[in-house]
Amino acid sequence: MTLLPVVVLTGFLGSGKTTVLNHWLSRRDDLAVIINELGQVGIDQALVGETSVPVSLLAGGCVCCTVQGSLRTTLRNLFMARAAGDVPRFSTVLVETTGAADPFGVTSVLEQDPWLRRHFQLRSVITTVDARSGMAGLSRHPEVIEQVRAADVLLLTKADQVEAEQRGPLEAALAELNPGAERRWSEQGRVEPTLLNRGFPRRCRVTGQLSAVADPAVPPLAAASLASRHRFHAADLRWRGAVDYFALQSLWADLLEQCGPHLVRLKALVAVDKLDGPLLVQGVGGQPLEMSPLPSWPGDDDDSRLVLITDGDDPAFPGQCLAAFRTALDRIRH
Numbered sequence: 001m002t003l004l005p006v007v008v009l010t011g012f013l014g015s016g017k018t019t020v021l022n023h024w025l026s027r028r029d030d031l032a033v034i035i036n037e038l039g040q041v042g043i044d045q046a047l048v049g050e051t052s053v054p055v056s057l058l059a060g061g062c063v064c065c066t067v068q069g070s071l072r073t074t075l076r077n078l079f080m081a082r083a084a085g086d087v088p089r090f091s092t093v094l095v096e097t098t099g100a101a102d103p104f105g106v107t108s109v110l111e112q113d114p115w116l117r118r119h120f121q122l123r124s125v126i127t128t129v130d131a132r133s134g135m136a137g138l139s140r141h142p143e144v145i146e147q148v149r150a151a152d153v154l155l156l157t158k159a160d161q162v163e164a165e166q167r168g169p170l171e172a173a174l175a176e177l178n179p180g181a182e183r184r185w186s187e188q189g190r191v192e193p194t195l196l197n198r199g200f201p202r203r204c205r206v207t208g209q210l211s212a213v214a215d216p217a218v219p220p221l222a223a224a225s226l227a228s229r230h231r232f233h234a235a236d237l238r239w240r241g242a243v244d245y246f247a248l249q250s251l252w253a254d255l256l257e258q259c260g261p262h263l264v265r266l267k268a269l270v271a272v273d274k275l276d277g278p279l280l281v282q283g284v285g286g287q288p289l290e291m292s293p294l295p296s297w298p299g300d301d302d303d304s305r306l307v308l309i310t311d312g313d314d315p316a317f318p319g320q321c322l323a324a325f326r327t328a329l330d331r332i333r334h
């Protein structure tokens with residue numbers, strides 16, 4: 001029996017996975033997509049544009065560990081639905097991991113589960129690297145190193161915001177971390193969708209950790225980053241009722257200040273006075289918030305919602321930040 005190919009799209013939080021995924025979905029209708037999110041409230045799925053392809057959401061944990069079992073079940077269900085003709089006969093499954101994922105935790109599911117091994121085959125691991133955060137982005141979180149090392153193809157995203165002289169050092173660092181991977185630059189998610197058809201020889205796992213010990217050639221940035229393995233914690237908020245745009249701005253400022261350097265990712269869909277659709281708010285690390293009004297609410301769910309992901313030792317921290325946000329929100333909400 002022909003095995004169904006699986007492509008894993010990984011890359012750190014906010015590095016541009018969903019943007020690339022949307023570009024591919026606008027050009028291919030032969031995919032089935034599995035989206036994994038750390039938060040419970042499912043904003044990523046809402047950010048995937050109108051599509052006729054099956055999209056499954058695995059929320060509330062990381063597919064490389066806590067929701068690994070759900071990935072197995074989702075893949076089986078997709079296979080069965082395709083065989084029964086309940087979904088279009090997709091040719092490729094695309095798994096978008098959370099930005100904190102260890103891609104090997106995903107690929108090992110395919111390699112170790114006997115049933116999945118008989119029906120699916122890993123075709124490639126494609127990793128987005130946020131070129132705007134450059135070398136600092138590579139060294140801050142060890143997860144990035146793992147994702148880079150696991151890649152068959154490295155997509156250097158946000159090329160529109162990267163100066164020519166910054167490109168060389170970043171490419172050199174990536175080549176050192178993963179000499180076998182192809183590197184491509186991309187702007188606004190524009191990556192040739194035929195990339196999904198290409199297979200690559202499978203390689204053994206090489207972790208940043210092991211190679212830092214065993215490989216004297218390991219770049220110093222990889223070794224340094226392992227000294228402080230970050231933890232990510234997510235908290236969500238949902239509410240109803242529109243708010244004034246300008247009053248909302250001061251809430252973001254307070255939230256960013258409270259999170260300080262611990263802010264890793266922020267995503268929100270917010271009902272704002274005089275707008276038909278929600279305001280999409282996105283934050284990545286210390287980069288300025290991006291705000292764009294959407295023409296309409298995606299799907300049936302028109303609750304405002306916010307996901308906050310922070311790093312550090314305190315799992316309660318993002319929840320505390322959102323509690324303060326909620327209190328301020330209640331003052332301006334109608």
Ligand SMILES: Nc1nc2c(ncn2[C@@H]2O[C@H](COP(=O)(O)OP(=O)(O)OP(=O)(O)O)[C@@H](O)[C@H]2O)c(=O)[nH]1
Pocket residue numbers: 011012013014015016017018019020044098099128157158159160161186187188189265282283284290
């Ligand atoms: N200027 C610019 N911004 C980009 C590009 N790609 C993505 N972005 C922005 O970067 C932010 C994060 O992009 P996403 O595609 O949501 O990143 P992601 O990796 O899916 O994020 P998570 O799912 O939270 O890990 C958004 O605000 C995007 O608009 C790009 O090529 N250029």
